[in-house]
Amino acid sequence: MTARMRDLPAPCSEAKVDRFDEKIIELLRENARQSVSSIAEKVNLSRSAVTDRIRKLEETGIIRGYQVLLNSGAQDDVTVYLEISYNNTQCEEIARQLRRIPEIKVCHGVAGDTDMMLTVKAKSMDRIQQVRNTISNIEGVGHIKTHVVLMEFINE
Numbered sequence: 001m002t003a004r005m006r007d008l009p010a011p012c013s014e015a016k017v018d019r020f021d022e023k024i025i026e027l028l029r030e031n032a033r034q035s036v037s038s039i040a041e042k043v044n045l046s047r048s049a050v051t052d053r054i055r056k057l058e059e060t061g062i063i064r065g066y067q068v069l070l071n072s073g074a075q076d077d078v079t080v081y082l083e084i085s086y087n088n089t090q091c092e093e094i095a096r097q098l099r100r101i102p103e104i105k106v107c108h109g110v111a112g113d114t115d116m117m118l119t120v121k122a123k124s125m126d127r128i129q130q131v132r133n134t135i136s137n138i139e140g141v142g143h144i145k146t147h148v149v150l151m152e153f154i155n156e
Contacts, residue, residue: 017062020045024053025063032066078128079121079149083114089140091115097138103131118156131143
């Protein structure tokens, strides 16, 4: 159950959180997939009372959502932006060759000192280096500058 934060109601400043709610929140932080029955047993409330409390915590925005956290082997671990400058070569020719590299997700022709901006996603920095080497061997490619993505703040 995931929603964008802007689609969720703002937390109610008057929302009261008692010791039962605090314990429910603590248990959900430990394992959001545990059953309502399990939580009810641990906080000494009925299943229906726990269900009602969780629903109210969600409706008031105290609980804003749930998320899945993947281990590093289950996701694209590395994203980089590559700035490419080339010499006396048509951008269509370079783009044609770049299309052969599956890790290149986006390629933009841009104005200025840089001719192309690429978004590259790969499983490891080793693979990023291989992709970078492949690009540098394309005839006409001059300078390549790499920017490693450390954190994503907005993705719409």
